[in-house]
Amino acid sequence: MLYIESFTFNAFQENTYLIYNDKKECWIVDPGMYDNNETKHLVEFIDQKQLQPKAIINTHTHLDHIFGVDALKTRYSIPFLVHEKDLPVLNGAAGSAMLFGFDFKNIPQPDDFLSETQPLQLGTDEVTILFTPGHSPGSVSFYYGPGNWVIGGDVLFSGSIGRTDLPGGNFDTLIYSIRTQLFSLPDETVVHSGHGPATTIAHEKKYNPFLQ
Structure with missing residues (x-):
């Protein structure tokens, strides 16, 4: 069984997640720790x-999702x-940092790539990768059916959706991703977003003003 723990970091109030199993193996999702105190909190x-x-x-x-990677x-x-x-978004992070007034020059580079055709395996547990572009060109979501949850990054929020006015964003693509990928999940699925509180697929289908 996989378990999830959330933390909120940096000036953007970004949600970082830990996914871990009974053997105490874990993944760190979207580490947004900006300073040593935030890093210490997660490490502790x-x-x-x-x-x-x-x-x-x-x-x-x-x-805001990569500050703590290095x-x-x-x-x-x-x-x-x-x-x-x-990758284009990652490689543009230094420019974004300057724009927002952050000291962040050493941009981390990936060691490998995620693919929607290849599930992730943590011990004996499997997480499905959903390709959900629109907020960014390579946005993905991590779905764990046995636990009824999905980590959706900045694709879908409680009562809202991700921004599409940033480089690589596209409103129509984002709506398509939500309707075909996230809204195809069971209604009881809990959506853990990149910012703000968790929600459910059923709630967003019924009440999200961007998706009526």
């Missing part, structure tokens, strides 16, 4: 739970995985 939780990080897996590579790669010697189509 990992230490207290005696977790063994195996990889960093990102839903996408906007600035600190974790250095500490745990683990790979950083993204979808290949998000």
